[in-house]
Amino acid sequence: MTSDDIWQQFGVAGWRTYRTRLRAVISGCLTLVVIAVSLWWSGAVTPHIRWEVAVFALYADVDKNGVLSTNIYIDVENEGLAPFTITGISMAIPGIRLLPAEAREDASVTVPSGGMETLSRRLVITDCAAVPHEPQPIHFTYTTWLDSGAAEVTWGSWWLEGFGEQIPLAWQRGLAAKVCNGAVSSEWL
Secondary structure, eight states: OOHHHHHHHTTOTTOOSHHHHHHHHHHHHHHHHHHHHHHHHHTSSSOOEEEEEOGGGOOOEEOTTOOEEEEEEEEEEEOSSSOEEEEEEEOOBTTEEEOOOOTTSOSOEEEOTTOEEEEEEEEEESOGGGSOSSOOEEEEEEEESSOEEEEEEEOOOEEEEETTEEEEEOHHHHHHHHHHHHHHOGGGO
């Protein structure tokens, strides 16, 4: 029994030559690759996100129980062609804790193609000295029209300028230092 006999048994008698079958398989694989790349590039499978914490709005807030916190505003920009929805944000960083969205806030936000949205969350600083000096990741969950998933993002370093040079500073360390210093003295704000 030859491969042509097997092809005929399945009703593919027109594909008699090996080259014809090989071309069909290769073109089918290339078509699938082009479709997969197009879906990925459009942001339908994995969103193309740019994140940034708005540092100008940071302030220290100490409640009646002595808990130090601040509101952080996270700008989420969609660099893809497909809209996506951020359904959750969390972080596991020593010294700081991100609280879930309050009842008056939207727990999720949909970012249109080429658009930007801002999320507001409450950040509690439990120990100013315990915040790590290396940049730490933020975990987020998302949905697109095609898929849902989770990803991790580490924001870039902040830069301290002085004496003609720039020194990198982990984003969470800079944020905690600004809020902790603001709680001690309003001159730091």
